[in-house]
Amino acid sequence: MLEIDGVGVRYGSSAVLEGLSWSVGTSGSVVTALLGPSGCGKSTLIRSVAGLEPLSAGSIRFNGVDLAGVPTHRRDFGVVFQDGQLFSGRSVAANIGYGLRVRRWSRTAIRERVAEMLELVRLPDLAGRSVDELSGGQAQRVALARALAPRPRLLLLDEPLAALDRLLRDQLAVEIAEIVRAAAIPTVVVTHDHTEAALMADTIAVMRDGALVQTAAPGRLWSHPADEWTARFLGVTTVVDADAVDGRVITPVGAAALDLPDGRVRLGLRPESVRARTEGPVSEDAVHHDAVHHDAVHHDAVHDDAVFGTVVSVADLPTGRRLRVATDAGDVDAVTSAPVVVGDRVHLELVPDRVAVIGA
Ligand SMILES: Nc1ncnc2c1ncn2[C@@H]1O[C@H](COP(=O)(O)OP(=O)(O)OP(=O)(O)O)[C@@H](O)[C@H]1O
Numbered sequence: 001m002l003e004i005d006g007v008g009v010r011y012g013s014s015a016v017l018e019g020l021s022w023s024v025g026t027s028g029s030v031v032t033a034l035l036g037p038s039g040c041g042k043s044t045l046i047r048s049v050a051g052l053e054p055l056s057a058g059s060i061r062f063n064g065v066d067l068a069g070v071p072t073h074r075r076d077f078g079v080v081f082q083d084g085q086l087f088s089g090r091s092v093a094a095n096i097g098y099g100l101r102v103r104r105w106s107r108t109a110i111r112e113r114v115a116e117m118l119e120l121v122r123l124p125d126l127a128g129r130s131v132d133e134l135s136g137g138q139a140q141r142v143a144l145a146r147a148l149a150p151r152p153r154l155l156l157l158d159e160p161l162a163a164l165d166r167l168l169r170d171q172l173a174v175e176i177a178e179i180v181r182a183a184a185i186p187t188v189v190v191t192h193d194h195t196e197a198a199l200m201a202d203t204i205a206v207m208r209d210g211a212l213v214q215t216a217a218p219g220r221l222w223s224h225p226a227d228e229w230t231a232r233f234l235g236v237t238t239v240v241d242a243d244a245v246d247g248r249v250i251t252p253v254g255a256a257a258l259d260l261p262d263g264r265v266r267l268g269l270r271p272e273s274v275r276a277r278t279e280g281p282v283s284e285d286a287v288h289h290d291a292v293h294h295d296a297v298h299h300d301a302v303h304d305d306a307v308f309g310t311v312v313s314v315a316d317l318p319t320g321r322r323l324r325v326a327t328d329a330g331d332v333d334a335v336t337s338a339p340v341v342v343g344d345r346v347h348l349e350l351v352p353d354r355v356a357v358i359g360a
Contacts, residue, residue: 001023001024001025001026001061001062001063001064002022002023002024002026002049002060002061002062002154002188003022003023003060003061003062004020004021004022004023004024004045004049004058004059004060005021005058005059005060005061006019006020006021006057006058006059007019007020007021007045007048007055007057007058007059007060008020008055008056008057008058009041009044009045009048009053009054009055009056010056015056015210016041016044016210017041017044017045017048017210017211018057018210018211019057019058019211020041020045020058020210020211020212021058021212022205022212022215024186024188024205025186025203026062026063026153026154026186030186030187030202030203031177031180031181031186031187031189031200031201031202032186032187032188032189032201032202032203032204032205033188033189033190033191033196033197033198033200033201033203033204033205034046034188034189034190034191034205034207035191035192035193035194035197035204035205035206035207036192036206036207036208036233037192037208037233038192040207040208040209040210041207041209041210042158042190042192042207043158043159043190045207046079046156046158046188046190047158048060049067049077049154049156049188050072050075050077050079050156051067051070051071051072051075051077052072055068062075062153062154063153073102075153076150076152076153076154077152077153077154077155077156078147078148078150078152078154078155078156078185079147079155079156079157079158080140080143080144080147080155080156080157080158080160081143081158081159081160082158082159082160082162082163083163085143086131086134086139086142086143086146087131088131088132089130089131089132090130090131091127091128091129091130091131092118092123092126092127092128092129092130092131092134092142093114093118093127093128095131095142095143095146096114096117096118096142096145096146096149097110097111097113097114097149098146099146099147099149099150100113100114100149100150103150113149114127114145114149115127117145117146117148117149118145120145120148120179120182120183121141121142121144121145121179122141122175123138123141123142123145126138126142136163136164136168137164137168137172140160140161140163140164140172141172143160144157144160144176144179144180148179148180148183148185151185152185153185153186154185154186154187154188155180155185155186155187155188156187156188156190157176157187157188157189157190158190159190159191159192160176160189161173161176161191161196162191169193169196170195170196170199173196173199173200174199174200176189176200177199177200177201189201194233194234194235197218198218201218202217203215203216203217204216204217204218204221206221206226206230206233206234208229208230208233213226213227213229213230214226214230221234222234222235222356223356223357224356224357224358224360225268225356225358225359226358226359227358227359228266228268228358228359231268231356231358232268234356235270236268236269236270236356236358237269237270237271237333238253238268238269238330238331238332238333239266239267239268239269239358240252240253240266240267240269240329241264241265241266241267242264242265242266242267243263243264243265244258244260244261244262244263244264244265245262246262247259247260249265249267249350249355251267251350252307252327252328252329252330253269253274253307253327253329253332253348253350254274254306254307254348254349254350255350256349256350256351256352256355257352258352258355258357260357260360265357265358265360266357266358266359267355267356267357267358268355268356268357268358269332269333269350269355269356270333270354270356271322271323271333271334271335272335272351272354273350273351273354273355273356274325274332274333274334274335274348274349274350274351275334275335275336275348275349275350275351276309276311276323276325276334276335276336276338276340276346276347276348276349277336277338277346277347277348277349278336278338278340278344278345278346306347307327307328307329307347307348308327308345308346308347308348309325309326309327309328309332309345309346309347309348310325310326310343310344310345310346311323311324311325311340311341311342311343311344311345311346312324312325312326312331312342313342314340314341314342320335320336320337321335321336321337321338321340322334322335323335323336323340323346325346325348327348332348334346334348
């Protein structure tokens with residue numbers, strides 16, 4: 001267990017971390033992500049765990065031992081930074097074997113371990129290549145192999161994919177998580193990208209302004225963000241107040257079945273939380289007609305679900321068509337598979353399992 005207790009770090013007169021406490025499970029192949037916007041102090045926290053920043057307050061313990069007097073190289077933590085920081089002019093094998101030479105492993109043992117690491121990071125043929133002739137993705141795999149080679153007690157990855165392009169990032173995020181799980185080394189990965197955090201980690205800790213705001217499994221984080229800031233940071237674009245009644249929530253942009261205790265709730269909507277349709281079970285006229293002529297139960301069911309709006313923008317994204325829709329309750333983002341254009345009238349439906357419940 002990594003236990004961070006009341007930690008403070010200052011640069012000159014400004015406090016970057018203040019009273020930060022966090023426990024990270026370190027048994028086996030656990031990957032934890034530290035997720036937060038640029039400048040919130042993620043790197044500072046990781047650097048202080050690695051022993052690269054002095055604490056102005058609090059303590060950091062690993063498996064019950066206070067690390068205060070333990071210098072970086074005696075902590076047995078592996079660290080990989082954004083740009084890999086490989087030793088230029090040296091071969092891949094020399095880089096991966098570096099920590100083993102420092103620890104006075106025998107030449108045979110080093111050769112075997114380097115070969116094993118090259119297999120693990122899927123670069124078996126590159127041992128003799130100069131690290132100056134690697135692609136960005138290959139360089140980060142070599143940096144990972146170098147950090148894993150001495151069998152660290154904990155691996156700290158500080159934005160390891162930030163310098164790579166989007167496609168490579170998503171691929172390598174999954175691969176790195178597989179590699180560190182196969183090596184059974186507990187890992188903390190710093191990122192400002194929530195997709196990357198979810199691709200890699202079992203648990204995500206969200207950080208804001210030098211403090212942690214929420215720690216949870218990815219699915220729980222998306223469905224139950226702790227507060228409005230966290231919800232918006234995680235992709236919510238509209239926040240609405242709603243009433244929960246008898247297993248349904250009634251909001252200004254539609255109603256949906258959601259099993260919540262009766263009362264006021266605050267909901268976070270992402271574009272995919274709202275589905276827009278051009279044709280549906282009812283039209284505006286039909287709603288009006290039903291409201292006037294049909295029995296109360298039928299009228300309520302139709303009326304609650306049917307919120308109409310006007311399309312104000314359309315974007316065809318790789319994940320599908322996204323709309324901004326003006327409704328009586330304000331603009332809301334939505335997704336659709338219908339061929340709509342700006343100015344069309346659509347009706348909106350909430351997608352219950354895509355709706356976030358804030359602060360519950
Ligand atoms: N050596 C330093 N001296 C002074 N201020 C610093 C130093 N390092 C970081 N800071 C400041 O501390 C704050 C936190 O920086 P940190 O790098 O920890 O954030 P971060 O969350 O990792 O950001 P990013 O995602 O952009 O790397 C920032 O305001 C930064 O400008």
